Amino acid sequence: MTADCDIAVLGAGPAGANAAIQAATGGCSVVLLDEAAQPGGQVWRAKSTSILSAPANSESKAGDALRRAVNQSDITHHGSTRVWQIERVDDVWRLYLLQGNQTEKMTARALILATGAREFVHPIPGWTTPGVHGLAGATALFKDALILPGKNTVVAGAGPLAFFVASEIRRLGGQIAAVITPNSRSEWLRAIPAMSARPDLLARGATWVADLMTSGIPIHWRHAVTAVSGTSQVDAVHFQRVSPDWSPVDKVRTLNADSLCLGHGLIPDTQAAQLAGLELTYRAELGGWVARVAPDGITEVKNLFVCGDGAGILGAAAAVVQGRLAGLAAATGFGAQRSENLYQQLLSQHARAARFGRAATALALPRPGLNRVATPNTIICRCESLTLADIRDEIRTGATSTNAVKAGLRAGMGPCGGRYCQTAVSRLIEHTANLPEGSVAPPTPRPPLRPVPLSAMADDFNYDDLPISKPAPL
Ligand SMILES: Cc1cc2nc3c(=O)[nH]c(=O)nc-3n(C[C@H](O)[C@H](O)[C@H](O)COP(=O)(O)OP(=O)(O)OC[C@H]3O[C@@H](n4cnc5c(N)ncnc54)[C@H](O)[C@@H]3O)c2cc1C
Structure with missing residues (x-):
């Protein structure tokens, strides 16, 4: 199957935008996708039009420089685009996109995931x-x-x-x-x-x-x-x-x-990586459950790269460098020349930024005593209004995995898709069932990664195509 582009990059934050720029510099055709209208991610998000005249600070300047670099490159940037499903078909990545209310599909030979982090409260x-x-x-x-x-x-x-x-x-x-x-x-x-x-x-x-x-x-x-x-x-x-x-x-x-x-650290956003076929392991020093990823973004799956906070919470400085490394690795796979000098320089920059990032993550990693703060009436899953008592009762009846709690109570099946409650539910299972920290994995991710109208998911499905079996003889 011919693909629409060499490399698709999901996430236009410091990691993804730099991965895209680096890969495009290597001569690859690159598509950069993000649900935000403009590149920048969480840390360098663009100002809304109502405050464009507000004084610049170091973060808005870094974001403006990144946006200029994306605009001046050969990258095709699709902002306001949600990726809700990822599949591998005939050695090519197929991405399902939602732009407004329109669903689109695109294919790429390689995929770089730079989906960042989510907050844990x-x-x-x-x-x-x-x-x-x-x-x-x-x-x-x-x-x-x-x-x-x-x-x-x-x-x-x-x-x-x-x-x-x-x-x-x-x-x-x-x-x-x-x-x-x-x-x-x-x-x-x-x-x-x-x-x-x-x-x-x-x-x-x-x-x-x-x-x-x-x-x-x-x-x-x-x-x-x-x-x-x-x-x-x-x-x-x-x-x-x-x-x-x-x-x-x-x-x-x-x-x-x-x-x-109020906040208790950041959690790597790994749902896209899981949908793309990566297994997760618990790495406290990286902020929780993450895929196995080399410093240059290479993973165990061919032509799949992960970089930035989605590979472990190491902060924006490390995300920039790991993004460039991942872009370089992906482009090299398609025949781009790799300067050994640049590669070694980036690796050592990444090691320094990662050392800083790991120390900051260690300070923020939630500790076990936090589990003693909620009372039976405290809401744990906001979307489904489930309290600590509801979830604890379910765990005591034998639901000792996040999948089991989800199946029994719908925790994680509301509009947030579990992004707000799944870490709290994992920690609650560990605490209630007396299991070690980091032993209860997040639930198996299911598409859609982002809320999608049913009409978009149904696509061009036609009810007339449904095979209807003949009536059974009486
Ligand atoms: C809410 C929030 C605020 C933060 N604020 C700061 C801060 O002020 N200072 C600081 O140092 N660090 C901050 N951080 C940490 C910061 O995100 C990172 O260190 C840094 O931005 C990581 O860069 P990244 O490129 O890996 O990810 P991000 O910058 O998070 O970029 C990831 C991008 O992926 C996109 N994305 C993810 N999934 C999809 C999908 N399915 N479809 C379409 N787009 C998708 C997101 O829209 C996002 O733009 C914040 C984190 C969060 C969660």
Whole structure:
């Protein structure tokens, strides 16, 4: 079968866009697909038209440079395009796309997956109250439209993202009631040698913390938010000291606030990789369940490459370099010349960025004590309104896999496709059934990867083509 292009790249963030540029430089025909209208991914997302005149910062400049590079290349970029199914047919990749309400198919000889990460928010009592935002999700509010999460915000979470979000809210004129992080100061100090592999990024993080401290914003180290109150809006945030495994250990304290940014790390988005045939293994240092991927993006499946946070949470700097390596590897497979010098340089840049990324991921990786925070009435699956008690009862009747909980209760079958609840459900099974961390895998992914209208899935199917068997003789 002849393919529409040499290489299709799914995801136009730092990893995917750089993979596409590198592969196109090697002379390959490349199609770059993303559901966002413009390249940039999560970290370098483009501003909406309403805030185009807002002052530039280092991230918007990096995003603009990436978008210019994509525009100036020979890449065919399809923005606002969702990929909802991936198949391998006769040695060629077939992708099912949704553009508006139109479904399309395309084929490629090689596929590079750069699908990034999704945010993990561990359910706590009251976390579904209006005014609670994901920590990573809050960055989308500022970058997209300069919107603040509220008038007086508590920022709570592990790793560097909490400090970035708090410092950014302050820079944009918002008020921070407090920053609450389960990490201790000594954990941060221990992470510094590894983070020094990228002194520029370390210095940037230090600026956020220094900015908060000099402005007198309280930082509660080794504390976690354990409940939120409010009915139609957050009115108070409750927090406690936590032990090194993040179990709440002390009296509850309360802060008045109208909003909360809450996050417990990022999870590699692996559903596309699973649909393409890759098996996952649990790698805590990479943020959870990931496919086996070499630093240059090569996987166990021929002509399938994975790069960026979807291969393990190592951050944007590592994603850029791994994207270039994956683009180089894919193009080399189609006869492009590979400069050994460039390849070695990229490998060593990736090793440095990955060292920094692993240290940041280790700080943010959710710990077992978090499982002690939710109460029986806490919602775990928002789409299906399933509580901790509902899911725990199902586990106690023998449902000790995410597939079994999904089949029994529909957890993960709502509009989010399990992207918000599946990690919480895995952790709940481990905790309830006394299994080790990382032993309960995500559910088997099923198409569609993204919500698709039934008419698009039915395609050109004709009911008249249904074979109807003859009536049985009476
Ligand atoms: C909500 C969120 C906010 C974040 N904010 C920051 C931040 O402010 N600073 C920071 O340092 N790090 C941030 N991160 C982490 C950051 O995403 C990465 O380190 C970096 O962007 C990784 O680059 P990437 O190219 O691997 O993935 P991404 O930048 O996430 O790019 C992946 C792209 O794939 C696309 N995609 C995935 N699946 C499909 C599909 N089926 N169909 C079509 N398109 C698809 C997505 O739309 C996305 O544009 C954030 C993460 C998340 C989840």
